[in-house]
Amino acid sequence: MTDAPDIPGQHQDKMPADEYKMDPAPDYTPRHPGVGKLKDKVAFITGGDSGIGRAVSVLFAREGAKVAIAYLDEDKDAEETKRLVEEEGSEALLIRGDLGVKDHATKAVEEAVAHFGKLDILINNAAQQWIDEDLTELSEERLRRVMDSNVMAYFFCTQAALPHLKEGASIVNTTSVNAFKGNDTLISYSTSRGASLAFSRSMAANLVDKGIRVNAVAPGPVWTPFIPGSMPDEMVEGFGSGSPMGRAGQPWEIATAYLFLCSSDGSFYTGQTLHPNGGMRVGA
Template sequence: MDRSFTRDAEAVADHERAIQAPIDRKEAASGGDEQSDQAVQAGARPYPEPPFPKQHQRKPGDESRLDPAPLYDAPFWKGSGKLEGFAALITGADSGIGRAVAVLFAREGAHVAVCHLDEDQDAEETRKAVEAEGRRAIVLQGDVADPAFSKAAVKATLDAFGRLDVVVPNAAFQEHVEAFEDLTYDHFDRTLKTNLYGYFNLTQAAVPHMKPGGAIVMTGSVTGLMGNKDLLDYSLTKGGIHAFARSLGTHLAPRGIRVNVVAPGPVWTPLNPADKSAEDVSTFGSQTVMKRPAQPEEIAPAFVFLASPQMSSFITGEILPIIGGYGGG
């Protein structure tokens, strides 16, 4: 082979090393990137960042026991009638993202039906928070995997408020496994029943009662976009939710009903301490670009945006990721 190629290659390597050397010297002197472990604070107020107290909860998890308490009330958010006179039905509204969405919906003028599984205290706190915004709230307990409950919840919402404008399928089951062989049929079935059947049941029960201008805003996940090695079944359902929303959005467009998804990354809610080990909870969200998990109030504005015909009338079948830049965590 022509030696000139070798000489050229060696010259390029020397050039690359010359570029690298001053950077190596600077990093050695400074000890590396001093900002690499600091959480990003770019919001309306400072948000908690890892490490968190080590904690683990029994399912489905209680927001009242989380330390630090999730921030959901968004005191900086000023309502402007984006959902004035609307009625919304939200599953999993007792805590986490669901509670934060309920509060902002109420602040924008909507009455809210709060659905939950068995977290009575948390659900009561959500009801009080909605009523503190000057709107009405009803609390409904049941399993979203049961189609009869979805029908009953829709009827109760119509009976209470006389209409149904916004539906937020949000309730979810999540439990990790370290080995594929550990994912039992019962575990897999429970995840699909809650996360897929639950969304299907609610939307099918609600759609006949929705009018043009109505909206369905589903809760997806970064796991449905990127996958997660320990959340095989959960990721499958979230990807299914994304595809369901794209298809249902197309199907319902002629009826004037929009369907979209908010796909969060790590969010500080009871869902995760009720899944992860106490050790993992302490570093939850640290692998995102933001170096921290989102707080529920940082996610809820996206639901307002997609629910309001004032703000997103030309958007349907879309997935809106809110993932803190995502870093694989």
């Protein structure tokens, strides 16, 4: 059983927020020695600078993958993730910019392929969220920003990656427990995660004959920069205590689902969703 750290009230007026400012720091560290499950693979990981993306980057590196880390503008977090990947004996390429802009998403994937020579894994993970309890107060600008980050970027990165993905390749899209149960204070975010779930299932059917597997991971409450970046102090304090396990998940606990789906362990999985959510019952 993982102990639940005390999470005090805190807020950052920034989305995405910065991991290095969080208290306590999220736990991204893999728990087991690598056994080469992703040896010689190349992964393109969006939002790889922090949170779940950082944990996935470090775990993939431990298992032998080289990683391209695409992120918006969190340079300090991204540099730290690069250092952590290199500490695992692997190589990281940092690619900065807005993946919700198709031209940048295309160039980012092409840069990764040019640098590493190939692409085997695409992790569409970067996203943004805000509290929006009252739909009438949700601005068009905010709504478009959520959809550009959480939906359009997934389309654009996948479009750019497909010409480089061969049989045996894997795509994993981050969705959310909120795509299944809804959330009255995260309306736009939950809607966007429903889109990423439908995208995953549709692309799985579309690509199965090409031998490319597409799956999704639907985390529950996880201690990442999303939380202080989108919630007021009083909502952050004790975050995750309402889950059946009585705590928030840590990024390392979520990253293992991505490893399973991208390695040969998950070779009979496509169009599926894994639910690391602390015991919440949702429709699969």
